Amino acid sequence: MIDPYEILGVSREADVTAIKLAYRKRVKSAHPDTGGDAETFGQLKASFELLNDPIRRKVYDDTGYDPELADKKDLQGLVILEMLVNEMILDEREPGSFDPVSSMRRKLTDRIVNARFHILEMERHRARIRNHINRIGRKPETDVLGRMLKSRCETIADAISKADSEIQTIEQAYGMLDGYSYEIEIAEVKDAAE
Template sequence: MTDPYDILGVARDAGEEQIKAAYRKRAKAAHPDSGGDTDAFSRLQKAYELLLDPVRRKVFDDTGYDVELTDAVDLQALVAIEKLITEMVLDEREPGTFDPVAKMRAALLEEIRKAHFSKSELERHSNRIGLHLDRLGKRPGKDVVGHMLRARIKAIATAISETEAKIGASERACDMLDGYLYVMDEPGDEAEPAPDIEWDDAPKVRSAAQ
């Protein structure tokens, strides 16, 4: 995650005027018309916009993330965690009777395991197709079979890249969950249920007439 405070060179408690002054100073040197780098100037603008937006700034200060400045892997990791948060919210079990953070970590580790297995299977298929191609004599004229096999290898390579991205995002999500400690109920902390009252045994109230 790129830090907007570092980009602008201001303190984390900088006020609006300080942020504007820092932006004007850096924008002169960073602007492409002055020989600056286009990407660097774009990051400078995004950092400036973030820190002037009180809502986005508060979210960044609280979480360390902002959609405009977060890299693709972090965004995918945040999406994965958001899905797990939804599952946590919908879980009907009483808070304290299970560890939702541990459950999220376990789900991410299972996704990583499945993705690694899928990647190894894809690589195995690609290698097998490659061996077929090595043994396949090129047909004079149009090489339909060879073309289709090479296209299949290319498609598998794309799938492998997507699987690697998924692994990276899940691993990053696990990193984001590091450091959280969830307090579980101790055995016996559950509230004692109220005893059932048999109405026949309940104290009888004398009427005013008695």
Template sequence: MIDPYQLLGLERDADEAAVKAAYRKAAKSAHPDAGGDLDAFGRLNASYELLKDPVRRRVYDDTGYDPQLADATDLKGLMMLETLVNEMILDERAPGSFDPVAGLRRKLTDDLLKARFHILELERHRTRVRQHADRIGRRPENDVLGAMLRARAQSITEAIKGAETQISAIERAYAMLEGYSYELEAVGPRGPEAEAAE
């Protein structure tokens, strides 16, 4: 992910005029006509486009990601976290009485295990389909069964690729949670009433 502020040599609170001035200064030497690298100039333009758009800039400032500059796996990971954060916000338990960050991690771990198990099931199913195709003996000129079985094996292969993409997004979402912790309410000492209730 490109850091547009770093690339343009700007502070995070730079105003529109400062963004424009920094871009013009950098563009003079980075432009391919001035001997600059085409890819570097493209990154410079992308950074400028992000920072001059107030909506995109706000999203980037809040999340560290821009849909037009971010890796597709990062965006899928963010979308997964967005859904989980919505669930966390709707949880009726009192903040501090449970650890929502640990809950996010558990949910992602469960989703990861389910996706891996799903791939195993798909691979077993694809193997069975291929074995059936291999055992069909007499094949007429118009091999309807063979075509159907090959098409089924191909669709299973596509489903496996989709599940692998899902796993990458889950792993990315989990990595985005690194470094976070959550402070739980301290449970006071147990009084005689609590002990008597047991």
């Protein structure tokens, strides 16, 4: 994800006028018709469009991502983190008395473990179906049972593929938590233990 403020050389507090001036100044030298680089020009244009749109700018400022510029996996990870943030906000425990970041990591890890277990179960079922297919004698004209069983194998393969994608999305969300820590108020925890 590019940082539109950095690309345009403006502060996060810059108003629309300052953003337009910065864009016009930089685009003159970056335009491919004047010997500039097409990629740089594209980044300038995308940055200007993002910061010139108040809704997109607000979303970017709040999340660090723009739906139109962000990678699809990042956006899917953000959706998962959004649910976890909502859970953290609704948690009735006193801030500082628990570590919500560790809790988020645990929940994500649990989801990955459950998805992997589900994949193993589906692979076991698919192997059993294949074993049945190999043992069933076929009628010469139609193979109704064989087609039904093959269809089930394909359905299971699709479900496995979806579960793999879900794991990748959860891992993306987990990676977004890298570098975060949470300060717990130790004095209160000690008092509560005594």
